[in-house]
Amino acid sequence: xxxxxxxxxxxxxxxxxxxxxxxxxxxxxxxxxxxxxxxxxxxxxxxxxxxxxxxxxxxxxxxxxxxxxxxxxxxxxxxxxxxxxxxxxxxxxxxxxxxxxxxxxxxxxxxxxxxxxxxxxxxxxxxxxxxxxxxxxxxxxxxxxxxxxxxxxxxxxxxxxxxxxxxxxxxxxxxxxxxxxxxxxxxxxxxxxxxxxxxxxxxxxxxxxxxxxxxxxxxxxxxxxxxxxx
Amino acid sequence: xxxxxxxxxxxxxxxxxxxxxxxxxxxxxxxxxxxxxxxxxxxxxxxxxxxxxxxxxxxxxxxxxxxxxxxxxxxxxxxxxxxxxxxxxxxxxxxxxxxxxxxxxxxxxxxxxxxxxxxxxxxxxxxxxxxxxxxxxxxxxxxxxxxxxxxxxxxxxxxxxxxxxxxxxxxxxxxxxxxxxxxxxxxxxxxxxxxxxxxxxxxxxxxxxxxxxxxxxxxxxxxxxxxxxxxxxxxxxxxxxxxxxxxxxxxxxxxxxxxxxxxxxxxxxxxxxxxxxxxxxxxxxxxxxxxxxxxxxxxxxxxxxxxxxxxxxxxxxxxxxxxxxxxxxxxxxxxxxxxxxxxxxxxxxxxxxxxxxxxxxxxxxxxxxxxxxxxxxxxxxxxxxxxxxxxxxxxxxxxxxxxxxxxxxxxxxxxxxxxxxxxxxxxxxxxxxxxxxxxxxxxxxxxxxxxxxxxxxxxxxxxxxxxxxxxxxxxxxxxxxxxxxxxxxxxxxxxxxxxxxxxxxxxxxxxxxxxxxxxxxxxxxxxxxxxxxxxxxxxxxx
Amino acid sequence: xxxxxxxxxxxxxxxxxxxxxxxxxxxxxxxxxxxxxxxxxxxxxxxxxxxxxxxxxxxxxxxxxxxxxxxxxxxxxxxxxxxxxxxxxxxxxxx
Numbered sequence: 001x002x003x004x005x006x007x008x009x010x011x012x013x014x015x016x017x018x019x020x021x022x023x024x025x026x027x028x029x030x031x032x033x034x035x036x037x038x039x040x041x042x043x044x045x046x047x048x049x050x051x052x053x054x055x056x057x058x059x060x061x062x063x064x065x066x067x068x069x070x071x072x073x074x075x076x077x078x079x080x081x082x083x084x085x086x087x088x089x090x091x092x093x094x095x096x097x098x099x100x101x102x103x104x105x106x107x108x109x110x111x112x113x114x115x116x117x118x119x120x121x122x123x124x125x126x127x128x129x130x131x132x133x134x135x136x137x138x139x140x141x142x143x144x145x146x147x148x149x150x151x152x153x154x155x156x157x158x159x160x161x162x163x164x165x166x167x168x169x170x171x172x173x174x175x176x177x178x179x180x181x182x183x184x185x186x187x188x189x190x191x192x193x194x195x196x197x198x199x200x201x202x203x204x205x206x207x208x209x210x211x212x213x214x215x216x217x218x219x220x221x222x223x224x225x226x227x228x229x230x
Numbered sequence: 231x232x233x234x235x236x237x238x239x240x241x242x243x244x245x246x247x248x249x250x251x252x253x254x255x256x257x258x259x260x261x262x263x264x265x266x267x268x269x270x271x272x273x274x275x276x277x278x279x280x281x282x283x284x285x286x287x288x289x290x291x292x293x294x295x296x297x298x299x300x301x302x303x304x305x306x307x308x309x310x311x312x313x314x315x316x317x318x319x320x321x322x323x324x325x326x327x328x329x330x331x332x333x334x335x336x337x338x339x340x341x342x343x344x345x346x347x348x349x350x351x352x353x354x355x356x357x358x359x360x361x362x363x364x365x366x367x368x369x370x371x372x373x374x375x376x377x378x379x380x381x382x383x384x385x386x387x388x389x390x391x392x393x394x395x396x397x398x399x400x401x402x403x404x405x406x407x408x409x410x411x412x413x414x415x416x417x418x419x420x421x422x423x424x425x426x427x428x429x430x431x432x433x434x435x436x437x438x439x440x441x442x443x444x445x446x447x448x449x450x451x452x453x454x455x456x457x458x459x460x461x462x463x464x465x466x467x468x469x470x471x472x473x474x475x476x477x478x479x480x481x482x483x484x485x486x487x488x489x490x491x492x493x494x495x496x497x498x499x500x501x502x503x504x505x506x507x508x509x510x511x512x513x514x515x516x517x518x519x520x521x522x523x524x525x526x527x528x529x530x531x532x533x534x535x536x537x538x539x540x541x542x543x544x545x546x547x548x549x550x551x552x553x554x555x556x557x558x559x560x561x562x563x564x565x566x567x568x569x570x571x572x573x574x575x576x577x578x579x580x581x582x583x584x585x586x587x588x589x590x591x592x593x594x595x596x597x598x599x600x601x602x603x604x605x606x607x608x609x610x611x612x613x614x615x616x617x618x619x620x621x622x623x624x625x626x627x628x629x630x631x632x633x634x635x636x637x638x639x640x641x642x643x644x645x646x647x648x649x650x651x652x653x654x655x656x657x658x659x660x661x662x663x664x665x666x667x668x669x670x671x672x673x674x675x676x677x678x679x680x681x682x683x684x685x686x687x688x689x690x691x692x693x694x695x696x697x698x699x700x701x702x703x704x705x706x707x708x709x710x711x712x713x714x715x716x717x718x719x720x721x722x723x724x725x726x727x728x729x730x731x732x733x734x735x736x737x738x739x740x741x742x743x744x745x746x747x748x749x750x751x752x753x754x755x756x757x758x759x760x761x762x763x764x765x766x767x768x769x770x771x772x
Numbered sequence: 773x774x775x776x777x778x779x780x781x782x783x784x785x786x787x788x789x790x791x792x793x794x795x796x797x798x799x800x801x802x803x804x805x806x807x808x809x810x811x812x813x814x815x816x817x818x819x820x821x822x823x824x825x826x827x828x829x830x831x832x833x834x835x836x837x838x839x840x841x842x843x844x845x846x847x848x849x850x851x852x853x854x855x856x857x858x859x860x861x862x863x864x865x866x867x
Contacts, residue, residue: 021339023752027415029775030836031341035411037839041846042403042445048850049449049479053464055854056475056861064470078798085794089787092778092828099777139461154470160462164453201830208828215820219813223801226809414838442849478857529852533860545860 017196029198036202040209043172047213050165054220057157067151068158069224071136071144076127077222080120084211087116091180095204098197103190106200110184113207117177124170137163162221169217172210179203243646243743258343259746264329265644266350267320272713274316274357277364281309283706286668286699294686302685303370304386310373311391312364315398316357318629319487322494323405323440324349326636327433329644331409333737333744334427336418336753341411349404356397363390372683374484375450377465377476381457389458392451399444399451402490406440409433418736420755427735427759428517432497435521439486439493439528447483450476474540481532489528492592492624493521495632496563499585502639503567504760505733506582507574511760513566520559520566527556537608546605553603560596564589579731580654584635587662591627595620598673613683616676622669631661634712641716642730646743647723653715661708667701734760776833786827793820 015025022028058065094109135143138160147155183203186192192200240246244261254262284305288296297305328346332339340346363369369391371380380388413434417426454476456462463469465476504511511517533541533549541549567589576582598620602608611617641649671694676682680691687695729738736753737744757764797816801809826832831840 021337021341021343021416021747031411031415034415034836034839034842035342035407037842038407038410038441041842042407042441044445044846044850045442045853046445046449048853049446049453049482051850052479052853052857053453053475056472056857059858059861060472061470074798078794081794082791085787085790088790088824088828089783092783093780096777096780096783099775137460138463156463157470160456160464164456164462164464168452205829208824212821212824215824216814216817219797219801219817223797223809223813226802226804442846446853474860475857478860482853482857529849530856533856541860542863542866544863544866548856548859 015195025196032198032202033205036205040205043209043213047165047168050161050168051216051220054161054165057154057161061154061157063148063151064154065158066225067144067147068155068162069222071131071134071155072162072222073127073130074222076123077218080123081214081218083116083120083123084214087113087120088208088211090116091204091207095197095200098187098192098200099194101193103187103193106187106192107184110180110187114177114180114184117173117180121170121173121177124166131159165217165221169210169213172213176203176207176210179206240646241741242745243741244746245646245743247746256347258339258347260328260332260339260343260346261644261744261746263343263346263350264325267324267328267353270350270353270357271317271321271325274312274360275709277361278309278313278317279706279709281305281312283702285309286702288685289687289695290699292687292689292692292695297685299685300370303372303683304368306683307370307372307391308364308368311369311395312360313625314373314487314491315395316353316360318491318625319398319402320353320405321491321629321633322498322636323409323433323436323490324353326429326498326633326640327409327436327494328405330640330737331412331430331433332416333740333748334430334735335413335416335421336736336749336755337412337416338747338749340408341416342408345404346408349401349408352397352401352404356394356399356401359390359394359397363387363394366390374480375454375476376480377454377457377473378467378471381454381465382468389455392455396448396451399448402440403444403448406437406444409437410441413437418753418755422755423518424515425755425758426518427497428500428511428514428521429494429497431518432493432500432521435525436490436493438522439490439525443483443486443490443529446479447487450479450483453479474536477536477539478533481535482529485532485535486525486528488621488624489524491629493524495588495629495636496521498632498636498639499567499588500563501733501735502581502585502635503570504762505639505731506577506579506585507571508577508732508762509570509574509760510758510762511566512569512572513562514759516562517566520562523559524556527552527559531556531603534603534608537605538612550603550605550608554600557596557600557603560592564593564596578655579638580649580651580658581635581639583655583658583662584631584638587658587665588628588631588635591623591631591665595623595628598623611676613681614676615672615680615682618682619669619672619676622672627665627669631665634658634661637712637716639731640737641719642726643737643742643744645716645720645723646726647719648726648730649712649719649723650715653711657708657711657715660704660711664701664704664706664708668698668705669701671695671697671701732765734762734765775835776830778827778830778833782827786823790820790823793823 018025019028022031090109090113094106094113097106097109131137135141136159138156142156142159144152144155180203183199187200244259254266257263284297285302288294288302288305294302328340366387369386369388371384371388375388375392413430453464457464457466463471465471465473467473500511500517531549531553533545534553537546537550598616602611602617602620638649638654641647675691675694678691680687726742728741731738739753740748793816797813800812805812831843834840
């Protein structure tokens with residue numbers, strides 16, 4: 001295979017996948033790609049609200065933030081980061097398979113991507129359970145040990161944002177797995193090939209974006225403190 | 231001359247192409263979806279209006295004698311939430327924008343027709359949840375959901391209301407997304423950005439705000455829900471949280487939201503003023519840039535809603551300073567509409583009457599916005615009826631008039647029928663009188679110190695309140711009339727041809743009502759917008 | 773319709789780079805650098821983010837330049853939210 005990006009010519013106007021309000025496949029492909037990017041920008045702003053809350057409270061209550069980060073599980077967080085990066089690789093390779101028309105490889109890679117996603121959620125679930133039994137869930141029962149008084153006042157805030165940010169991220173992962181499952185089914189049915197594979201590409205965009213959010217959540221939540229009681 | 235007794239054979243159009251409820255509920259035709267939206271938002275307009283009437287009835291007397299205080303709180307909350315999220319935000323974009331945008335750019339449909347239908351279903355779903363909220367007893371947070379009242383102190387249906395608005399917000403985001411991609415990717419050959427009708431520019435600018443701002447509303451409502459349901463305490467001062475953080479996130483959206491509400495209306499006015507002055511718009515480029523400037527600048531001013539909430543004085547100064555700037559592009563638009571009319575050939579049709587009303591009332595509303603931008607004045611009039619009057623001048627005197635003007639202007643295109651012009655003019659006049667009687671006294675009341683959101687007031691304010699309530703009753707009559715005669719016209723109205731106004735624009739080159747795919751052949755555009763100097767003189771109102 | 777198909781090797785290389793950066797950020801976090809811990813962590817996260825956006829999401833070879841405008845706009849708007857709210861929080865101490 002060549003090292004530099006190749007140019008793939010695709011079909012004419014009579015592609016069965018052409019939707020009638022579009023003039024040609026190029027317009028359809030460009031529209032769906034641009035549309036997904038616009039949607040991802042709305043997601044930047046959605047998560048952005050929580051990043052703003054995080055940033056403001058970290059600015060105001062840094063000791064509580066460091067103390068809270070200390071209570072995070074360094075290894076679960078790091079392993080999950082690795083899992084998601086691997087899932088982005090398999091997703092990108094899946095898109096490539098669709099572009100060159102390798103159906104079986106496409107289906108396999110999509111399934112592996114989903115497995116990585118499920119692994120992420122399982123590890124997250126274990127992590128959540130760990131916090132839950134230690135009373136590290138905000139509310140009346142919230143209680144943390146071994147923090148000094150200054151940090152203790154606002155550590156519940158840190159946990160509120162931890163649960164909210166990772167919770168919404170996990171929800172987006174779950175939705176992503178659902179979408180990939182749907183695309184896997186259609187791929188298995190032979191719907192995608194070099195002439196038409198928009199849905200695989202835009203699913204890939206969504207998946208990578210959810211990975212991107214985690215790439216920021218990981219240092220912001222897990223890496224503030226240097227002692228990392230695992 | 232045709233009369234109601236004569237049946238004219240109808241050509242095939244988007245209305246008669248298919249019959250049956252499934253063909254409507256599963257349609258992907260942007261024009262049918264526009265009508266679905268029309269029914270939905272009209273329904274919610276009357277619900278919101280009902281709450282307004284209850285408010286005005288209570289305020290006839292200084293004592294709190296009609297409703298209990300808590301119930302009154304629910305009235306203004308539900309009035310605000312229903313009117314803002316289920317009428318004003320969708321109205322022009324989802325009805326007129328949906329119908330006209332593809333046609334104005336020479337396309338067969340929006341870029342994503344199925345997502346368009348989904349947007350409508352989301353609005354309906356949010357609306358159903360809002361109806362449930364109302365029937366179950368409502369929320370009483372004020373439309374602004376301020377914390378910690380909403381998160382820690384109330385036991386009304388706050389989460390339900392928040393979720394209803396969240397779902398409606400998703401509808402708004404998807405519409406905005408659709409409009410942006412459509413405008414970029416689906417323009418006909420020759421339809422360059424510089425030839426787009428200003429209505430398209432206005433909806434495009436609106437779509438930018440919808441896409442960038444609404445998600446922040448979504449997350450702020452989600453955090454309120456988390457605080458309530460799971461006792462998170464993100465906004466609870468007793469647990470270290472800052473109530474103002476909610477206000478920052480809420481107003482980051484809700485200020486630009488007011489531009490979502492007004493910009494499409496401004497687009498409508500540009501179309502109406504050019505047509506009924508039979509002139510090109512004055513300063514096309516500035517008009518287009520102005521809507522983009524409003525969209526951008528509108529994001530930089532949100533904390534002017536928080537001057538007395540506890541933000542730092544320096545932040546207040548910065549936001550006050552920035553708030554003055556957003557008036558500049560708005561003023562440019564008012565000047566340019568006026569200059570468009572200068573030495574034009576003016577026709578006093580119903581849409582043009584609404585346009586006159588808009589320009590005058592929007593200007594008053596906008597200028598009083600500058601009073602509020604001034605930090606020193608705001609400290610005295612904030613949370614009084616001055617603010618209530620200010621935003622109603624823009625929302626009702628501006629936006630609703632623009633919406634009605636647009637509905638009258640494009641009604642022949644949408645329905646294939648003319649509305650009765652005399653009734654149209656009468657309703658416009660009634661609405662104008664009713665509006666001013668309702669809301670001008672409120673400026674005075676606010677300046678004199680009457681607080682908003684109170685269910686009782688000092689006796690010296692009663693006369694002005696009575697005037698305001700009288701006005702509201704007249705306004706209500708004015709609003710019912712168009713509904714009645716539009717419905718009447720669908721069966722008995724004069725049949726309209728493709729271009730009864732002699733207007734410029736691609737929508738007037740196709741039949742009334744349009745076919746499902748709008749154009750038989752993709753148009754090729756060779757002229758600028760509003761090329762009235764090239765069009766033949768046509769008697770108006772055929 | 774034309775599009776650029778990146779060779780599989782490119783994706784593997786990017787993946788290796790992402791793994792190395794992950795190890796790096798985890799390792800650096802164990803070292804006390806004061807305020808620079810945050811700076812380094814965010815810098816590495818941004819480098820990882822750029823790799824994902826440019827290569828996995830294909831922005832480096834994208835045909836629609838408007839998409840880049842949209843991405844920049846989105847990030848800029850997030851910047852407005854963050855910076856103008858800090859205009860309040862950052863100056864409260866001076867009240």
